Amino acid sequence: MSFDYDLFVIGGGSGGVRAARTSAQEGAKVALAEEYRLGGTCVIRGCVPKKLMVFASSYAQRMKDAQAYGWDVTPGDFSWPDFRKKLHAELDRLEGVYGRLLDGSDVEVFAQRAKVKDPHTVELADGTTYTAKHILIAVGGHPVRPDIPNADLGLVSNDIFLMEEMPKSVLIIGGGYIACEFACILNGLGVKVTQFYRGAQILRGFDDEARGLIAEQMKAQGIDLHLGTNIVEMAPASHHEERADTEAVMEEPVGLTNIGDKTLGNNPESATSEDAGKPIWVKATNGSEGVFDHVFFATGRTPSVEGLGLEEAGVKLGRRGEIEVDDYSQTSVPSIYAIGDVTGRIELTPVAIREGMAFTETVFKGNPTKPDHELVPSAIFTQPEYGAIGLTEEQARDQEPIEVYATSFKPMNHAFAGRDDRVLMKLIVSQETRKVLGCHIVADDAGEMIQLAGIAVKMGATKEDFDRVCAVHPTMAEELVTMKSPARTS
Incomplete structure (x- = not known):
């Protein structure tokens, strides 16, 4: 044929x-x-x-x-x-x-x-x-929106690059890498950012220690991060019943107002096309409500x-x-x-x-080839960045006995500038084979660093192979080859 x-x-x-x-x-x-x-x-x-x-x-x-x-x-x-x-x-x-x-x-x-x-x-x-x-x-x-009334009023990642104007305030729903990256981006551009995530910690599936540090840094930079929190209702602010205790928020949408035991009144009206781009009223699972210029869904x-x-x-x-x-x-x-x-x-x-x-x-080409999905490095462009390859500490300790080499410190450039930001350098090592099972970096330019560290991990380098490499001083990355004693074993 x-x-x-x-x-x-x-x-x-x-x-x-x-x-x-x-x-x-x-x-x-x-x-x-x-x-x-x-x-x-x-x-x-x-x-x-x-x-x-x-x-x-x-x-x-x-x-x-x-x-x-x-x-x-x-x-x-x-x-x-x-x-x-x-x-x-x-x-x-x-x-x-x-x-x-x-x-x-x-x-x-x-x-x-x-x-x-x-x-x-x-x-x-x-x-x-x-x-x-x-x-x-x-x-x-x-990207998908959640199955709630008026979800069409919210933005998804495809829409962010098409905005005509930069909003004054935004509510981001989600705790994955897209949500966290855009929270940092918009915050850096001067937007008042509030973020809801229904889970106990952002960046589920990544190393606990690394994602905990990123969450701390995001809060320190002014991102209003609410964990264990989700959106319950949303509607055009102009359609929601005005009350004295929300008028100030509606005049300039900037964030949440806790309303205690007060009731909502009538249900929000359905969205219409003329409501697109207008302030949005939101109620959260923690009982608070507020008005935002945009709601951005990063929910999968x-x-x-x-x-x-x-x-x-x-x-x-x-x-x-x-x-x-x-x-x-x-x-x-x-x-x-x-x-x-x-x-x-x-x-x-x-x-x-x-x-x-x-x-x-x-x-x-007649050469049956399986794509290699093992030990793929990745980076999350939060501020600071997160670079990772291999197993998390939690995954590794469920698999075999491990040693964890980790250090967190203020890098020289930040310390001199009077900043409190800390970085994390972390290696997960097999006690039996001494192979580095995972490498995790939270720092400026972590994406660049993990690309190079990933070569060694992919090649099966041991902790002793890392130790044999002379440090480049003064750098942040030198810590990857100078950590001599494990922070913990499990």
């Missing part, structure tokens, strides 16, 4: 683009469909614009530090419109790069939505159909499989809607593969790219 294409990729994010390009370079005839913009979540509405906002938000503290170091610096106001214009120009540039890379690899691009019609057929939004020997799903995921993401025709074609989905794949990214339908966030494995851009490259090796 002849096909229109050897490979049809649905999704133009980093993983899909890499798979399309590398497959085309092996002589395959490849097409790719993307309904929005080339670059996907990472480039257009995720990692890249977020990191640029991280940079922008850090300058307020840097200018204070400059003053402490003797510079005659007069901080001014942050201009969101100026930054936003340059930000979107950069995203346009990167999208253009992706387009040129695909064009240079002779990949045919369709700028419209596509779905699977059968194991070898793809249908575009305009009704056109194409056949392909192999179909690769790389559509990623999208879900695979973007709706309307793709996958189940009709026989592709099995998991409990959360993720596409089930084997070790080679093949679905239950042999001709259909899936990579990236839509598979619910490790939801990181570099992982999706590696999965795309492994797909090409397997399908078009």
